[in-house]
Structure formats: C-alpha cells, structure tokens
Amino acid sequence: MHSSRFAIAGGALVLLGGLLSVAGQTPGPFVPQPIVPGGQIVALFPPTSKYLKKERIGEAEQNNLQKTVPGRIQSIVNIHNPSIEVHVVDPSNNTGAAVIVVPGGGHRTLNVGTEGADQVPFFYNYGVATIILRNRLRQDGYVAETDAVFDAQQAVRIVRARAKEWNIDPQKIGLMGFSAGAELVARAALFFDRFDSDNKAEADGASGASSRPDFVALVYPGPTPFAREPKPEVPRNTPAAFIATAGSGDAVHAVWADEFFGALLKARIPNLEMHVYGNGGHGNGMKDRNGTPFGTWQYRFIDWFRDLGFLAKPGVETKAAKDTAAFLAAPPTTK
Numbered sequence: 017m018h019s020s021r022f023a024i025a026g027g028a029l030v031l032l033g034g035l036l037s038v039a040g041q042t043p044g045p046f047v048p049q050p051i052v053p054g055g056q057i058v059a060l061f062p063p064t065s066k067y068l069k070k071e072r073i074g075e076a077e078q079n080n081l082q083k084t085v086p087g088r089i090q091s092i093v094n095i096h097n098p099s100i101e102v103h104v105v106d107p108s109n110n111t112g113a114a115v116i117v118v119p120g121g122g123h124r125t126l127n128v129g130t131e132g133a134d135q136v137p138f139f140y141n142y143g144v145a146t147i148i149l150r151n152r153l154r155q156d157g158y159v160a161e162t163d164a165v166f167d168a169q170q171a172v173r174i175v176r177a178r179a180k181e182w183n184i185d186p187q188k189i190g191l192m193g194f195s196a197g198a199e200l201v202a203r204a205a206l207f208f209d210r211f212d213s214d215n216k217a218e219a220d221g222a223s224g225a226s227s228r229p230d231f232v233a234l235v236y237p238g239p240t241p242f243a244r245e246p247k248p249e250v251p252r253n254t255p256a257a258f259i260a261t262a263g264s265g266d267a268v269h270a271v272w273a274d275e276f277f278g279a280l281l282k283a284r285i286p287n288l289e290m291h292v293y294g295n296g297g298h299g300n301g302m303k304d305r306n307g308t309p310f311g312t313w314q315y316r317f318i319d320w321f322r323d324l325g326f327l328a329k330p331g332v333e334t335k336a337a338k339d340t341a342a343f344l345a346a347p348p349t350t351k
Contacts, residue, residue, distance in 0.1 A: 112185030112330025120195025
C-alpha cells in the first residue's frame with residue numbers, strides 16, 4: 017500500500033517529492049522557507065505598499081518539488097508577497113559584489129532550481145553574494161512589464177540600502193535574469209530613474225536607495241523593450257551588460273538578445289559583451305550541456321565580471337563605474 021510522506025515547514029504542509037501545497041492564509045504576510053538552506057528572506061515591500069494586493073499577501077506560495085532530488089524546489093507559483101533570499105559569502109573571500117538572480121519560467125512559474133539555487137554555490141566560490149528574487153507572476157494575475165519589473169527594481173534598492181549589513185559593496189550590485197527573468201532585467205536596466213522618482217518618498221525600507229543596477233546579465237532573454245514600437249531611449253548611464261544565448265537552436269531568444277545588444281551598442285554604452293553559441297537550446301541555467309561551449313557561458317560571465325573590476329576587493333572603484341563616469345562626461349556622439 018502506497019503511503020504519502022508529509023513534513024511541516026514554516027507552518028506549511030509539504031508533500032515530499034511532489035507539490036508543496038498550502039491552503040488558506042497566514043495571519044500576516046506570507047514568509048517562505050529558503051530555497052537554499054541558510055538564506056535570509058526579506059520582503060520587498062511593507063504590507064501597506066501601494067504595489068501589493070493586500071487581500072492576497074497572506075496566501076502561501078506553492079513549491080513544485082523535483083521528484084528525482086528529494087527536497088529540491090524546482091519552481092514556485094502563487095507569489096503575492098514578493099521577496100528576496102539573501103546568501104552572503106565568507107568575509108575571507110568576499111569581493112563585495114552581489115548578483116540578484118531573476119529566474120525564468122515564462123511568467124507562469126518561477127524556475128528557482130536551475131535558475132536560482134544553482135547559482136548560490138557557483139558565485140560563493142568567487143566571493144560573490146547571491147540574492148534570489150521571488151517576483152510576482154502573470155499566471156497569478158500580475159502584469160510582468162510593471163509589477164514583476166517593480167519587484168526586480170525594488171530588490172536592487174533593498175540590497176543597496178542594506179549593503180553594509182550584508183557586507184556588500186553598494187557599487188557592485190546587479191541583476192542576472194534568465195528567459196522571462198531577463199525580460200525584467202532588461203527593463204530594470206533602462207527605467208530605473210522613473211522607478212526611483214515614483215518611490216523617493218515611500219517609507220518602504222529602501223531608504224531612498226537607487227534602483228540602478230551596476231551591471232546586468234541577460235541569459236537567453238525573452239522580449240526586451242526593443243522588440244516593440246515605440247522603442248525606448250537608452251539612458252546614457254545604462255549599466256554594463258553581458259548577454260548569452262544559443263543561436264539558431266533558440267532563434268527567437270537570440271533575436272531578442274541581439275535587439276537589446278544592438279540598441280545599447282548604438283547608444284555606445286560601455287562594456288557590452290554578447291555570446292551567441294552555435295550549438296544549444298533554451299533553458300537549463302548553468303548546466304554542463306554535454307560539454308558543449310554553451311555550457312561554459314557562466315565562465316565567460318566571470319571573465320567579463322573580473323575584467324570590469326567586480327571581483328576586486330570591496331570599496332575599490334570598478335572599471336565599469338569609471339567607464340560610465342567617463343562616458344557621461346564626454347559629449348554625446350551623433351554617429
């Protein structure tokens with residue numbers, strides 16, 4: 017006779033090896049368990065925030081567990097109290113850099129396994145803090161182009177406001193998005209001034225910190241703002257960008273990647289880098305991909321990251337920051 021196994025986690029009833037399902041509401045805003053042990057959960061907005069559906073913030077998230085790896089959360093749905101999960105690094109190896117990881121999932125789910133949990137130990141080895149974003153989903157009634165983007169932008173503000181507490185350099189905070197998550201990152205890389213202006217008077221725990229990322233990485237991105245008309249202007253202080261995607265094996269995403277790269281290149285934004293791999297498909301985060309070159313994109317990111325000074329000691333101005341300052345000081349080019 018088959019018997020299901022259950023466990024209690026944070027007041028939630030968990031079906032091990034299947035769907036973690038929680039019914040009803042918590043007494044206050046829902047606070048999830050960490051995806052990776054040791055992570056600190058921080059809500060992005062206060063319960064009274066204008067961005068939240070106050071009648072839903074107590075609803076529990078639903079975690080889809082990977083059947084072949086006991087306890088591993090592969091994806092999440094029903095996110096109404098968006099949050100970040102903070103993983104700091106050992107002081108002896110700390111560079112002060114922080115990567116806010118924005119998982120994909122087509123705005124239907126949040127793929128926090130391959131595009132969230134896997135990044136934590138990888139970046140830890142380089143002295144880089146990893147912050148996993150739990151953003152709201154179109155599947156749950158939110159608008160990806162606004163609600164979910166606001167979550168990504170607020171994540172940058174919260175991490176910057178609490179940088180000292182987490183031993184993070186406030187000038188080394190950026191976003192790495194996968195697929196649908198990269199859609200959010202592309203917008204966050206362009207529209208930070210608008211978000212900051214709209215929230216400068218908000219008592220939201222961000223203490224007036226800027227939402228401008230110091231760098232962005234787009235991995236097999238969904239449609240960026242340059243996929244539609246009217247195409248937005250590219251701010252001259254748009255951050256340095258790293259892009260990686262398969263080519264003809266994932267052509268639609270390669271086109272979107274190329275549109276983003278081309279728009280920033282035309283604007284002469286410093287320190288752009290793109291890798292389009294001849295062999296490969298969509299998804300799978302940092303998996304090895306049977307030894308093919310696309311399985312090494314994360315090391316190309318580290319090369320770029322190191323080249324721009326993000327892996328130096330905390331408090332040392334990055335090449336990325338210096339190059340942006342020099343670009344802003346120079347007359348705009350008309351070519």
